[in-house]
Every structure is written in C-alpha cells, then in structure tokens.
Amino acid sequence: MSTEVIENIDSKKLRGGYYTPQPIADFICKWAITNTTQRVLEPSCGDGNFIESAIKRFKELGTEDNQLYGLVQGVELLEVEAEKSKLRAAKYGLNSDTITNDDFFNFILKNNEKANYDIVVGNPPFIRYQNFPEEHRDIAIKMMQEMGLRPNKLTNIWVPFLVIAASKLRTNGKLGMVIPAELFQVKYAAETRVFLSNYFSRITIVTFKKLVFSDIQQEVVLLLCEKNVEENEGIRVVEVNDLKELENLNVDKIHNIEVKSLDHSTEKWTKYFLNESEIQLLRRIKANDKIKPSSNVMDVDVGIVTGRNEFFMMNEETVAQWNLQPYTTKVVGKSAHLKGIAYDEPDFEANVAAGYPVHLFLPEAKEYSKLPKEAKEYISYGEAKEYHTGYKCRIRKLWYITPSLWSPDAFALRQVGEYPKLIVNKTGASSTDTIHRVRFKNGAKADTVVLSYLNSLTFAFSEIMGRSYGGGVLTFEPSEIEELPLPILKENHIVNFEEIDNLMRNRKIEEVLDIIDRELLIKQLKFSKSDVDALRGIWKKLSNRRNNRK
Numbered sequence: 001m002s003t004e005v006i007e008n009i010d011s012k013k014l015r016g017g018y019y020t021p022q023p024i025a026d027f028i029c030k031w032a033i034t035n036t037t038q039r040v041l042e043p044s045c046g047d048g049n050f051i052e053s054a055i056k057r058f059k060e061l062g063t064e065d066n067q068l069y070g071l072v073q074g075v076e077l078l079e080v081e082a083e084k085s086k087l088r089a090a091k092y093g094l095n096s097d098t099i100t101n102d103d104f105f106n107f108i109l110k111n112n113e114k115a116n117y118d119i120v121v122g123n124p125p126f127i128r129y130q131n132f133p134e135e136h137r138d139i140a141i142k143m144m145q146e147m148g149l150r151p152n153k154l155t156n157i158w159v160p161f162l163v164i165a166a167s168k169l170r171t172n173g174k175l176g177m178v179i180p181a182e183l184f185q186v187k188y189a190a191e192t193r194v195f196l197s198n199y200f201s202r203i204t205i206v207t208f209k210k211l212v213f214s215d216i217q218q219e220v221v222l223l224l225c226e227k228n229v230e231e232n233e234g235i236r237v238v239e240v241n242d243l244k245e246l247e248n249l250n251v252d253k254i255h256n257i258e259v260k261s262l263d264h265s266t267e268k269w270t271k272y273f274l275n276e277s278e279i280q281l282l283r284r285i286k287a288n289d290k291i292k293p294s295s296n297v298m299d300v301d302v303g304i305v306t307g308r309n310e311f312f313m314m315n316e317e318t319v320a321q322w323n324l325q326p327y328t329t330k331v332v333g334k335s336a337h338l339k340g341i342a343y344d345e346p347d348f349e350a351n352v353a354a355g356y357p358v359h360l361f362l363p364e365a366k367e368y369s370k371l372p373k374e375a376k377e378y379i380s381y382g383e384a385k386e387y388h389t390g391y392k393c394r395i396r397k398l399w400y401i402t403p404s405l406w407s408p409d410a411f412a413l414r415q416v417g418e419y420p421k422l423i424v425n426k427t428g429a430s431s432t433d434t435i436h437r438v439r440f441k442n443g444a445k446a447d448t449v450v451l452s453y454l455n456s457l458t459f460a461f462s463e464i465m466g467r468s469y470g471g472g473v474l475t476f477e478p479s480e481i482e483e484l485p486l487p488i489l490k491e492n493h494i495v496n497f498e499e500i501d502n503l504m505r506n507r508k509i510e511e512v513l514d515i516i517d518r519e520l521l522i523k524q525l526k527f528s529k530s531d532v533d534a535l536r537g538i539w540k541k542l543s544n545r546r547n548n549r550k
Helices: 003-007 022-032 049-060 079-090 104-110 134-146 158-166 187-199 243-247 276-286 316-321 345-353 373-384 446-452 456-465 478-482 497-505 509-524 529-547
Strands: 040-042 072-076 099-101 117-122 169-180 202-208 220-226 234-240 298-301 328-332 359-361 410-413 422-425 435-440
Touching (some): 022 117, 049 117, 104 158, 117 158, 202 243, 410 446, 422 446, 456 529, 497 509, 509 529
Parallel strands (some): 072 099, 117 169
Antiparallel strands (some): 298 435, 410 435
C-alpha cells in the first residue's frame, strides 16, 4: 500500500469513529463459536477486541494454548492497529501470522484458495464509499460484481466487508457482525438484504433500545446469520435495552424465540420488529389492488436549495431594513411552522409576527447592473460576506437567483417526529429542502388527499417505508412518500376538513385517526375493527420504538 494512502487514513475515520464494546464481541463469539475445530475470520480486526474474544471462547470450550494456532485469522489495514491485535494474540502464545496487516479484499484475492472459514465475526468500517481508499475500494467493488451484485457510489463500505466475508464461509458457516441499523431501511442496502435472505437460511438480529455507542448517533444491530440450518428457517429480531442486558442474555434461549418467514425481496426489514400476524396483515394490504400508492394522486419533489439560507431567507425586519418588499416571495423553512393541515394567510402572518424567516430574496433574473438599487445593495452585501463563493451559489449563472422555485399544491414533511402529514398550501409559498413539495394529479382534490393521508394504514406503512437513524426522526425521500399506500376518501365522505385541521393544531392525533379510520378504512373499505386496531398498534409500536431513541 502506498505511503500516500497510509497518510490519508486515520484510525478513527477508517473505523467509522469507534471500536466494538467488549460485551458485544464476547456475545457474538459465544454465539458463533461452538466447538474447538472451527476456523474463525475477523476481516477488520482493529485493535483486537474480537480476536481476544474468539481466543477466550475457544479456551472456554477447552482448547489448550498449543491448539489455538490456525483457528483465528485477523486482517487489519492499519499497521498500528494490526500491531495492537498481534500483541493481544501473543498473550495466548499465538505468533504474528494470526494477524495480517493488509487490506481485507486484497488478502482474499491473494489467499482465495485457502480462505474458507467456519465463522466470520467482526465490526466492519462504517464509512462512505468515497472516503475509503480508492485502490482498496476498486478491488472490493470488482469482487462484489463478480458475485453478481451491483454496488454503487452510495454503498457504505461495510456492505462489501459483509458480503465478501460471508462468501468465504463453509457449508454450515455462521456470521456474526456489528452492522448499522440502516441495513433495515436504506435503499443502497436493498441488494444486501436480498443477498442475506438468499444466502443464509436463518437470520437473527439483536437490536438495542438504547444507543450503545455513546460518541455517535448511530444505531447498530448485531447480525447473526447461519447457513443451511435444518429447522426454524427465517428471521427473528431480539431486542435488549443495553449492553448490560446483552451480557445477561442467554444465547441458548435465542433459539426459542419466534422465527418469521423471510421475504426474499428488496423490501425494508423494519417490519421484522413486528409479530408474524402483524407482518401478514401488512402483506395482505400491500397485495390489495384497491389500495393504490400515493403516486396515484400526487407527485412529490424536494424543496428549493438556497445555497445560503442566512442570506436568502429573511424575516420581516430584515426585509424592511433593506427595503426589499418587492423582491421577495413567500417560503416555508421548517416543518414546525406548519401547524395544521392547511397553510393559509393567517398562518403566514402568524409566522411573520413570530419573527420567522418567511421571505425568500428573489430579484428579477437579470444581470446585476440591470437590477434596482435596493436589490443591488443587498447582493453587494452578500458578496462582501462571500456568500456567492459557496458551491451551490457559484455554479449558478446568477448566484443570487434560487433555481427550481415553484409553489406546490401542498407540503409533505421530509422529517417526522410523531406522525406524518400533508399540508394544503393556500399561500402561494414555496419551501426549502427541509420540506417536500407536492403536486396533485389525476383530478385528486387537495383537501380530500390531505385528509385521507391521516389514517392508521398509511401511518403504519410510513414507519416501515421511511428511515430512522437513531435520533428519533423518521426521514422520507420523495420516492418513499410516493410509494406509501394511500386509500382515498370518496367524494361523498362526511369528514369535516376544518374540524380535522383544528384537531391537528391541538395535536389530537388519536381523535383524528379515529374519525378518518372510521370513515375511510371501516365504512368505505370494509376493514374490520380488529384489523384497524392492529394497524394503529403497528404504527404506535414502531413510532414509540423510534422515538425512545432520542
């Protein structure tokens, strides 16, 4: 490996910012290693937590020091970390061959014929594709492609560590790894979910109610996979509070926990936090042709990107200070500024009175010299602050003109705390990229769609189809909102828009769901009360789980 590459990698960056707590390494090794002849691979061993846990596990099973050689193989890219692992292995009489200082993917290439293992354990780096050294990344991507996979530049580097290490397992092999919880939900991991569901016959996922890595807001899971088991095929989720509870978790009792049928598709795995009957209910609904996706009635797009909110977004006082009233347009910048399910002139005026930045600087799209004096003065102020040098601004023909500005029919929350909603736009305002913009189509009426969105079925699916990263917030890309199942109220419905809007402003979401569910799901679609209650329970279960991680 070149000196330049070495110098551009530091331990914290390559490790994704943290090492594995010893209780996790001990638990995974206890689960995975069950006899004294198994051969173990740790593909990114760092300072040796898993190496030492594996050795201790072998000794628990009766392996003598003189029998350890050849049972454990560690690989570590960084020389300083590899030396730490070698020292830990040396405590048990293992020589330096136990740890190889190399890129894992290069190690596999050079040792392909003999690189076969009974066990893979580890905590692969959680870093973005572009942050991983190119010479190692290229090898990894090529190896994945040779396996029939199609990684892209959104792929986090833990993915090739996982799938390539798994491919080196023997017939009855087992894999135990610390993996980001985004495995459950991000699109770039969709192919990985399919690979795992096809490659392993039983998958156990241990999750934590509390974040176990204190330095980062990254939720992780323990991925425990087994090849060719003879019974209880499928997937199960085991949830514990924290590391202390994990230490007390009886590995043998895991085998008594319900195994759910595994969907061999790209669908997100958040649903596996549910029980089998809840999962089957969702599958029946998804297969129901009468319930169309949101895209049947609306297109969802991102909000505007100003490039420098502190320049472009202004409150009333700033507008008056610079005499810019003719050169602004209305904008919404935060979901908290959308109180109900309609955004009207009184709402806009209330946000003005609160001092919120609800005005977007928007002079005519003319050369600077042709603009009015007031606009030129403000632009000169921005240039003195060097706002025009930021990337988003400097790539524009006219840096002070925000592109893609249009007023949507409605707004959709990009980030959701308690529950999702749509908001009819009655002001002509646009929104920044913290809020998505909605256009209705196929004759859909804005008020009807916005009301219909507030039902337990759509809420339940939103928790499965959105993404949560450990801080309690549920995030949606436009396409994820468009994919949400959304039954629509008939024209003769009896739901009063103003009543629902008032309830939403007072945060009485349960009352709202009772009203919409009764009219839409029970009366119109003939759902049973028990199924509606189950959908409400699914939403609450997943929403509470997410919010308890704040």
